[in-house]
Amino acid sequence: MTTAPSTTGVDVDALMNEVRARIRQRRESGRFDAGLQAALDRPLPGGAPIFADDLADPLKALPDVLDADQAYDPRSRRRYVGPVITLARRAAIWLLRSWIGDLVDRQDRVNRLLYAAIREQALAPSPLGEARLAAIEETLARRERDENASNLEWRFLVARFSGVEEQIRAQAEPFVALFPRGGRVLDLGSGRGYVLGLMRERGLAAYGVDIDGAAVAESRGNGFEVLEADAEAHLRSLADRSLDGIYSAHVAEHVLLGKLVEILRQARRVLKPGAPLVMATPNAATLTVSSHTFYFDPSHRRPIPPELFQFLLEVEGFTGVEVRSYAPTEPRLDEGVPDGPIRENVRLLNRTLFGDRDYAVVGRAP
Amino acid sequence: MATVHHFHPTLVPADAISNHVVALHELARRDGKDSRVYAIESTRPIDGGVLPYRRLFRSVRPDDTLLLHFSMGNEVFDQLAKLPARKVLVYHNVTPAEFFTGINPHAALHAQLGRKQLGTLAAQMELGVGVSEYNRRELEAAGFTRTAVVPLLIDWTAYDVAPDPAVLAQRASARTKLLFVSRIAPHKRQDDLIRLIAYYRACIDPEAQLVLVGSYRDQPQYHARLRALAQELGVTGAVTFAGSVSLSALVAYYRSATAFVSLSEHEGFGVPLLEAMRFDLPIVAYDAGAVAETLGDAGLRAKTRDLAEIAELVGLVGERADLRASLVAAGRKRVADFSTDRVEQKTRTVLGL
Helix, strand or coil: CEECCHHHCCCHHHHHHHHHHHHHHHHHHCCCCHHHHHHHHCCCCCCCCCCCCHHHCHHHHHHHHHHCCCCCCCCCCCCCCHHHHHHHHHHHHHHHHHHHHHHHHHHHHHHHHHHHHHHHHHHCCCHHHHHHHHHHHHHHHHHHHHHHCCCCCHHHHHHHHCCCHHHHHHHHHHHHCCCCCCCEEEEECCCCCHHHHHHHHCCCEEEEEECCHHHHHHHHHCCCCEEECCHHHHHHCCCCCCECEEEEECCHHHCCHHHHHHHHHHHHHHECCCCEEEEEEECCCCHHHHCCHHHHCCCCCCCCCHHHHHHHHHHCCCEEEEEEEEEECCCCCCCCCCCCHHHHHHHHHHHHHHCEEEEEEEEECC | CCEEEEECCEECCCCHHHHHHHHHHHHHHHCCCEEEEEECEECCCCCCCEEECHHHHHHCCCCCEEEEEECCCCHHHHHHCCCCCEEEEEECCCCCHHHCCCCCHHHHHHHHHHHHHHHHHHCCCCEEEECCHHHHHHHHHHCCCCEEECCCCCCHHHHHCCCCHHHHHHCCCCCCEEEEECCCCHHHCHHHHHHHHHHHHHHCCCCCEEEEECCCCCCHHHHHHHHHHHHHCCCHHHEEEEECCCHHHHHHHHHHCCEEEECCCCCCCCHHHHHHHHCCCCEEEECCCCHHHHHCCCCEEECCCCHHHHHHHHHHHHHCHHHHHHHHHHHHHHHHCCCHHHHHHHHHHHHCC
């Protein structure tokens, strides 16, 4: 970047390396942060950017020009005739001043009105644009509603297809045991509060988050600490390394994969080092789940293969990631057949079609 | 006896160009020549007085030398160029018009006219003298067939005046005192200096001070915006706009500074750089125009406008006594190349004074 010839005895390369090292240090220590960088890039306030072509941002440049006062100098400095010309110019200006003054005033008024009109147009939202935007937003909203079949009465769906409290508690039990006693644990997607109840019994300082207002109200009514919020938004609001554990059952298959990745990233941030993350979801490896029962819930997105979910945790830095499946399918093929290839085939068929219906991926924050 | 006539449209005190005009005039007189100074407007008192330019049309004779100092366009030059005499144009550089867009459209227009006029004058001048090689190259590009380089003639003894004690006292406290001397003008980029001092105070020395010496009367808009920038960045107390100062105060500012920093984007010569060397100040300057040429071996030149890097460089210069000593020593050597004697010799040779 710099040069200073050798006669000064200054080693320029070494100097510049030191300069760059110092800047790196400043950035790392946080002294040279985004705020300071913004200060260095701060444009000169109070008008159009300097050295910039007026035409690049005419709306900004106009006020200066409208108010500029450029006096005309009628003097001529030519030899001999200079004073005569000057006098003639001055006389002409004096004679015509009322006419010119009138024209100038009128033009000035037109200019100012135009400027005001253009600015209003530029800053105001256009009605046509607004209508089209509203149409697009409505289409998106309708699409979302239709995908989730939000015209269905949810309590009927839940009544028909949802699991019972004992079953949900029993399935959650081995995972709740992973969390430290007295620890602050979050049930992400706490639903009707069944797992919160289990956690409380196991001595955890648990609280829940759910996006469904009705579920939240019901759980609060049962004395649980529950917040109504979107899972990702809630995690973003938490401080680094503030939770002792996160449990989330049947939430992952309700969000798009990209959002799931964001949730995992936020989870890693807010969990204390070594704290467990448990996320349970329908077992896509069991084909009667991924081709049949998965679709009982219209708001399910797509089945998540256990291998993929494990990968997602590992790639975000979680350690000791394992997949634990549970809830065996009933009925299954009878494995009481002669030993040998037939029994092996029946077992394979059972695993593939009638295997465990759910799995949970378990990992620890780094 | 042939007379030497010197002309510049405006002559004002404490201005590099006016100083040069007066210095050449005094050199001619010392050499026993008949020398006169003309201007359109003058607020500068000189020996023999400044004559109104119209006198030139009467007084110039064919074997006289007419030195036209050119730094801005003016219709008078077209008239003077028609006079029969030995005409020499001394080129101080016209600030390019693009340095006024967004700030002062009036000045931008004049800058454009100035450059155009340089082209038309080329054919009518016997010699084009640039005060730097950078300027001389522009003369060549404009169509001057005979060109030469004669640096500004500076009377270094004038700087032996006692420094203003009030200024010295004021500046005593801070450890880091960065100085830049030049008119407040957009192409001098005092705005980047303000950003630089914000970085410096945030990362290197929270009590560092920046002094900007130079008149702000000609660019009230830019000056106001500089103050607004300093306020936005929270460095109002750290930045001093000294304005136009007496020589004694100028000396005091140089003596109490710890480094001279320039981020100017256009320089035809850069007298303050030499002044800084004269007062043993290490220099860190952005390489633009004639800066590299004037600095020679002295000073650290930055080729990119990375404010953080330049600030850290200034910081290192402040920390390292050995680095500072090298730069100061190189500066002393370099400023000797512009000693009054040397430049007078060159002036006599080239201008035939």
